[in-house]
Amino acid sequence: MALKSLKKRANSLADxxxxxxxxSNGIFKSGELLTFKESVALTNQFPIKxxxxxxxxxxxxxxxxxVCAHCHVDAGPDRQEIMTKETMQQCLEVIxxxxxxxxxxxxxxxxxxxxxxxxxxEASKVGIKDFxxxxxxxxxxxxxxxxxxxxxxxxxxxxxxxSMPHWTQGKTDKQRGNGVFSKSIxxxxxxxxxxxxxxxxxxxxDLVYNPSGAFLPGDQxxxxxxxxxxxxxxxxxxxxxxxxITNLPISxxxxxxxxxxxxxxxxxxxxxxxNPEAVKNVMCTNTISVSWDGWLYDCDxxxxxxxxxxxxxxxxxxxxxxxxxxxxxxxxxxxYGCTAGTGSSCQGAVV
Amino acid sequence: xxxTYYDPADLRKFGKITDWSKDLGEKFFExxxxxxxxxxxxxxxxxxIALAVAHTEQCPYCIDAYTKDGxxxxxxxxxxxxxxxxxxxxKSGATLxxxxxxxxxxxxxxx
Numbered sequence: 001m002a003l004k005s006l007k008k009r010a011n012s013l014a015d016x017x018x019x020x021x022x023x024s025n026g027i028f029k030s031g032e033l034l035t036f037k038e039s040v041a042l043t044n045q046f047p048i049k050x051x052x053x054x055x056x057x058x059x060x061x062x063x064x065x066x067v068c069a070h071c072h073v074d075a076g077p078d079r080q081e082i083m084t085k086e087t088m089q090q091c092l093e094v095i096x097x098x099x100x101x102x103x104x105x106x107x108x109x110x111x112x113x114x115x116x117x118x119x120x121x122e123a124s125k126v127g128i129k130d131f132x133x134x135x136x137x138x139x140x141x142x143x144x145x146x147x148x149x150x151x152x153x154x155x156x157x158x159x160x161x162x163s164m165p166h167w168t169q170g171k172t173d174k175q176r177g178n179g180v181f182s183k184s185i186x187x188x189x190x191x192x193x194x195x196x197x198x199x200x201x202x203x204x205x206d207l208v209y210n211p212s213g214a215f216l217p218g219d220q221x222x223x224x225x226x227x228x229x230x231x232x233x234x235x236x237x238x239x240x241x242x243x244x245i246t247n248l249p250i251s252x253x254x255x256x257x258x259x260x261x262x263x264x265x266x267x268x269x270x271x272x273x274x275n276p277e278a279v280k281n282v283m284c285t286n287t288i289s290v291s292w293d294g295w296l297y298d299c300d301x302x303x304x305x306x307x308x309x310x311x312x313x314x315x316x317x318x319x320x321x322x323x324x325x326x327x328x329x330x331x332x333x334x335x336y337g338c339t340a341g342t343g344s345s346c347q348g349a350v351v
Numbered sequence: 352x353x354x355t356y357y358d359p360a361d362l363r364k365f366g367k368i369t370d371w372s373k374d375l376g377e378k379f380f381e382x383x384x385x386x387x388x389x390x391x392x393x394x395x396x397x398x399x400i401a402l403a404v405a406h407t408e409q410c411p412y413c414i415d416a417y418t419k420d421g422x423x424x425x426x427x428x429x430x431x432x433x434x435x436x437x438x439x440x441x442k443s444g445a446t447l448x449x450x451x452x453x454x455x456x457x458x459x460x461x462x
Contacts, residue, residue: 168427211423218423222394226425272363 003067005076006252013255014074016306023249023333027264033271036335043276048329050298053321054286057104057300057346058091059083060116061292064108065142068163068176070210070253072304075108082112083292088119090294090316092126098321100288101129104346106300109139111146124156132159134208134346137187138180150187150194159204160196161243161346162188165212167230175212188237197239206241208348214262216269216340217244220349243348246270248301248337270336278343281350284329290316298329300346305334362412395424402431403438 006014013019027033040046061082064075083091095103103123110116110133124131133153140149153160164184165175172181188205191197197205207227211217224242231237247253249266257263284298288309294316297303311327313320343350369376387397398420405413421431 166425171427209425213422215419215422218420218425219394222389223425226395268363 003076005062005067005074005078006255007074008076008078011255013251013258016304019250019254020305020307020332022254022258022263027267028333033268036331036333036339039271039274039336039339040276040279040331043279045276045279048279048282048285048331050325050327050329051285053098053100053288053325055102055104055283055346056095056098056100056288056290057106058290059106059292059300059303060088060108060110060113060119062108063112064136065112065139066109066136066177066180068252069256070175070212070247072248072251072253072301073108074251074304079108081292082114083294085115085118087292087294087316088115088122090319091290092119092122094316094319095123095126095128098319102132103128103130104132104134106134106346109136111135111139111149117152120152120156120158124158130159131157132161134161134163135187136176137162137164137184138176140187140190141183147190150190150196153191154194154196154203157203159206160191161206161208162191163210164188164207164227165210167227167234171212175210185235185237188231188239189235192238197237199238205239206243207239208243208245210245210247214257214260214266216246216273217344220244220342241348243346244344245346245348246337246340246344248334250301250334251304267333267336270340273340274336275339275341275343275351277351278339278341281343281345282329282335282338283345283347283350284338287346288324296324298327299338301334301337302330305332307332357411359411359415362415365412395426398424399426399430399434403434406435407438407442 028035037046040048062073062075062079063077063082064079065077067076105120107113113119120133135149140146162184163176164172166172169181172184173179188197191205194203195201196203209217209223209227217223220242223244227242228239231239249257249263249270254263257266284302287299289297289300289303291297291303296309296311296314296316296319297307298309307330308314309324309327310330311323313323338344366380369380387394387401398417401413402417402421405417418431
């Protein structure tokens with residue numbers, strides 16, 4: 001596995017324009033497959049319009065201690081994009097007034113932002129109903145300075161959502177890097193010890209599953225049952241829910257699909273699995289994604305493709321919920337990733 | 352262009368068999384779908400059985416389909432290979448158990 005981001009390697013796919021070109025040409029241009037717009041129009045659901053804002057997702061930076069093969073952020077230790085305290089303050093002003101009930105912090109590894117803990121402390125005072133931190137787990141055990149994070153999360157009643165691609169070491173390490181599985185298990189044990197993920201515990205611990213290759217996730221409930229059984233039996237680890245998330249064909253996963261000659265088959269599978277019912281619940285309609293430098297996007301994927309919201313309110317400094325709730329969602333062929341089968345979102349299946 | 356009897360793209364067209372025999376085709380797919388639902392066996396167990404049978408039947412479409420199905424269900428490569436060995440063992444066992452018939456015949460005919 002490459003240990004550097006596409007950006008550091010000066011790979012052409014680090015350029016979002018190049019990614020969008022690939023997604024619009026080839027099998028979509030030739031008419032072999034319907035474009036996303038054409039598929040959605042078949043059931044008169046195009047253009048997709050935003051609804052009431054429910055989730056504010058803030059990306060605190062692209063720096064990460066891992067370099068996962070499928071990462072749509074192209075995150076890694078070599079990424080320098082980090083949200084400043086000033087932008088965080090602008091976010092806090094929005095959190096105080098927004099009607100969103102969920103605050104969702106992501107990255108990179110959001111914990112690597114030097115102002116992460118200050119931001120969590122300030123944001124938790126506002127009284128958001130569901131305060132999520134997306135943790136890659138290994139960050140907790142990577143350095144002494146992060147060992148207290150389970151206690152810190154508990155103190156601020158943070159809902160921890162963690163990545164875990166498989167219940168076995170082999171498949172986990174192949175996707176996320178050598179040693180990731182054992183470090184993740186150690187971090188899950190630390191979270192369980194303080195009460196996270198235990199039956200009836202209010203300290204929510206959910207896991208995110210991404211397929212470790214060019215295939216779609218299977219039935220979410222079936223996978224959750226298998227994860228629960230294996231992690232309990234093998235490591236005495238417990239968690240609440242599993243979110244099965246489809247890998248979207250952008251950034252490093254797009255690079256992998258092309259290099260492994262799986263791109264056309266994968267896109268065909270996504271298009272074949274297109275489910276108009278999933279369009280009704282796609283997360284972009286109730287989410288705003290904020291980038292490290294304060295720009296606003298329909299979702300984290302559009303953020304990585306540099307597709308800013310189609311609204312006069314484009315930046316956290318000029319955040320206007322009324323305007324944003326009337327916007328049209330920007331789409332391209334990557335959106336098939338969220339509408340395949342039972343659908344996919346940062347909260348897993350949507351149908 | 353080289354031509355072969357099997358084209359991976361044909362798997363996507365499987366549903367088209369209904370075009371020329373609607374009633375029977377639809378009944379087959381309804382039955383097929385029902386068979387693979389969760390039941391006394393889990394859908395995961397059924398997927399592994401299908402993978403083993405796909406190999407004993409030597410059906411390339413089925414091998415592609417149930418390898419991917421297994422990956423989607425989180426089935427590991429070790430589990431897949433063991434399932435295939437079950438199929439192989441039954442195949443070779445079925446050959447060898449006929450050896451008893453051969454032995455019976457020899458014992459009857461041979462002085």
